[in-house]
Amino acid sequence: MASYYHHIAALLCLIAFTSVVAAADNDDGGSTLGASYIFGDSLVDAGNNNFLPTLSRANIKPNGIDFKPSGGKPTGRYTNGRTIGDIVGEELGQRYYAVPFLDPNSTGEAILHGVNYASGGGGIMNATGRIFVNRLSMDIQIDYFNITRKQIDKLLGASKAKEHVMKRSIFSVSIGSNDFLNNYLLPVLSIGARVSQSPDGFVDDLISHLRSQLTRLYQLDARKFIIGNVGPIGCIPYQKTINQLNEDECVALPNQLAVQYNSKLKDLVAQLNDNLPGATFVHANVYDLVMELITNYAKYGFTTASKACCGNGGQYAGIIPCGPTSTLCTDRTKHVFWDPYHPSEAANVLIAKQLLDGDKKYISPMNLRQLRDLDH
Ligand SMILES: *[C@@H]1O[C@H](CO)[C@@H](O)[C@H](O)[C@H]1NC(C)=O
Ligand SMILES: *[C@@H]1O[C@H](CO)[C@@H](O)[C@H](O)[C@H]1NC(C)=O
Ligand SMILES: *[C@@H]1O[C@H](CO)[C@@H](O)[C@H](O)[C@H]1NC(C)=O
DSSP states (O other), X not given: OTHHHHHHHHHHHHHTOHHHHHHHTTOSSSSSOOEEEEEESTTTOSSGGXXXXXXXXXXXXXXXXXXXXXXXXXXXXXXSSOOHHHHHHHHTTXXXXXXXXXXXXXXXXXXXXXXXXXXXXXXXXXXXXXXXXXXXXXHHHHHHHHHHHHHHHHHHOHHHHHHHHHHSXXXXXXXXXXXXXXXXXXXXXXXXXXXXXXXXXXXXXXXXXXXXXXXXXXXXXXXXXXXXXXXXXXXXXXXXXXXXXXXXXXXXXXXXXXHHHHHXXXXXXXXXXXXXTTOEEEEEOHHHHHXXXXXXXXXXXXXXXXXXXXXBSTTTTOSBOSOTTSEEOSOGGGBSBSSSSSBOHHHHHHHHHXXXXXXXXXXXXXXXXXXXXXXX
């Protein structure tokens, strides 16, 4: 069962990460990350939805075409290569990619290198993503971590387990986009939310749910957190196509909602840092980071920030999701967006770089390398 991950490790070792992996071999907790426990939506799902009866799936070609460990086969990642979660884990010295919780391979020692609970279509609210029939919402993702937490106790014994979770693990949370795209902004399916709630009321609800969700993780001994805000969801090829916008325009309402939520999220992160002793919550300003890539795409080597590399329909290939019959762009490194919704691996690499080493404009109060090295 474990050989898949050994295979990945072997490839990583040979191809790119020799020095990082060699350092991890000391396994002394020095400057290597033990594990990342990843919560969120399709931006970081690494295959959970493969195991759900759902309409939101990415284990179809040509997704994963640049994902070396699978030889270019789809894995369930909603991009052409690695997700931000994969890249950050590698760079921080984690030995294996965090394994999807629903994958039968997520047993035994594998879970000590990280587990991924993220699910395409998932959101903060239980009702979010109903359009896909099935997905793991944040409450359920945390229920699943509660199961993992007990397994870590069994593997390491209570005291070493606590130290592993508190000091050697990072908890990343990238959630919220679907609460707008696949809940609040879908009037028919979310009759409850949109008709009965003002944007203010809905945003407050999201923040209050997220507060209790993050507090539950804290109760399970999570101490090092990175919380991503919602990106400029009005600028994705899907939104730009259905609203027939010009290249340099974005749809106003989705971006306004994101900005409104993001402003309250920032306050929440500050409050949690004040109120939960021993915990460090790092805030990732994904919105400004992705907006910078979109606005100044040429500066970063892209030729378009509007058109999906893989997709079909309309001016920006933004209507029909990426699949075997999609038109595929000729150079995948030149597109900010892989498909109508998700960034390409090339964009993920640039985003991850800022999270790892960036300054307070994008990641505060410290970056992820500093968070990893923090010893409470
Ligand atoms: C799980 O491990 C088996 C055996 O190593 C491997 O063949 C399979 O592809 C893995 N499953 C997934 C979903 O990664
Ligand atoms: C969401 O669903 C979970 C699991 O079914 C449940 O425990 C939780 O209370 C629900 N949350 C809300 C806000 O309804
Ligand atoms: C974890 O699960 C146990 C039951 O096994 C439950 O009593 C506890 O409240 C759960 N903790 C959290 C934070 O959800």
